[in-house]
Amino acid sequence: MREAPHLTFDLDKPGLSKGHLVVPKGTDCGALSLPVFSLNKGEGPQLLITGGCHGDELEGPIVARRLIEWLPEAQTCGRIIVVPVLNPPAVQACSRNTPVDGLNLNRVFPGRADGSLTERIADAVSRLLLPMADTIFDLHSFGPGWDFPPASTTHPIADPNLMGKTLRMAEAFKFPMTLVWEHPGSPGMFDTLAQNQGKVFVCPELGGGTVGAEALAIYEAGVRNALIALGLVKGEAEYPTFLQAKSTQTLETRRSTDEMKAPARGIFEPRCSVLDEVRQGDLIGILHPMDSLSADGIDIRAPETSIVYAIRSGAYVDVGEGVALFAHPLIR
Incomplete structure (x- = not known):
């Protein structure tokens, strides 16, 4: 019998809990254990924060780990599940795609239980973590070779109600840019799967893949602003300083001229x-x-x-x- 993906601990346990999401072995490699942190303070929003979907975008895993340091004291309600690294082999190789099978994790959701490693990771996340959340922050950076401002991004959504909620959540980060990013459809994206289930999904993108102290401080401040907007922590939101200014603007792309x-x-x-x-x-x-x-x-x-x-x-x-x-x- 094929082993099923599973969690090694109870996400419903009150307080801070730690464990792993076990991705079963396949014909291409052995089982993987992804570290998972659950901060459960009862009634309230249910948030999933993930990083390390692409292995050459390292800001997300760092910021996710930083959050775990202060969230247990700051969180006032609800549940926050944090997975700092969704794709450990890609992060270890600093590669956008999984070295084992060459696949892009953000193009194979919802995955396959009997598929290759990347597909099995997506399957485990889709089955066991996504149902536990009504909001998802998937932490990315723009990748090497580009200059890109700190931004919260989403894509056009057919449901106007969900589009409105998602845009308001994206703007709550108060990054210098909120971007509604229209591009040719890419099957298997994590956000598309979540949005098709009626969930709010925001993808923060930070910089060009160069990890620096100033960029990380902006990223963490933006995520904290979003947590405040959700009501998960108390405090006053602030606009992070970028290019010596504190400002934000909401933009959209147009496929033909962008x-x-x-x-x-x-x-x-x-x-x-x-x-x-x-x-x-x-x-x-x-x-x-x-x-x-x-x-x-x-x-x-x-x-x-x-x-x-x-x-x-x-x-x-x-x-x-x-x-x-x-x-x-x-x-x-």
Whole structure:
């Protein structure tokens, strides 16, 4: 008989409890044990916080561990389940995908009990943790090679009531940017599964994958703001300082005009910063071809008036790779 995923402790036990979510072994590797922390203070919101879905985004696991240090004293009600690392093999390899099977965990939900390792992780989370929560914070960062402001993100949701609740929750982080991110549908995303079950799912994204003290402080402050908004801890929310300012804006992307791609191979030199407002024709950056002695740099210019929400940070790019991403103020 195939072993089923299981928890080694009772999530309903009052107070702070610690244990593991056991992902059964398969033909590709042995069983995995994911550390899980449950902070149960009775009636109230039921929150699941996860990190380490992508192994090259390390801010989430660090912030999740930080939360566990102070939440037991600060939490006033409800239950918070924290899983600092959803995908240990990917985190250990600092790889976006799971080294064992090459799959992206955030593209295989709800998973398969008889699947490969990544699919078994998704199956265990979908079966045992997701049903215990009505709100999910899945902690990410934008990944290496990009400059990206601290942001809380979501996607367009067909249900207007759930969309409204999700957007309000995303804005409660008070990060410099809240982003409603429209992109071609990707099957198997964690947020899509949760939203199809009527749950509020917010994905905080922080920076370009470089772990630094200032960035981590902003990330933790934003999560604390969201916990205050949920009523799980007491306190006054504050706007984190970013680029020497305390401000926030809510933006949305448009699929047809939200990305500039490299027209040739070369090194991209950014000429603007994240959250800059640009007008049509403004210089965004210069692409420097490196395979020719005579080739001039290629100017990359804004296609329309918009706000730069992400830009390549001095990367070598191939033809067709993205170099800048744009958004616009959300129209409500």
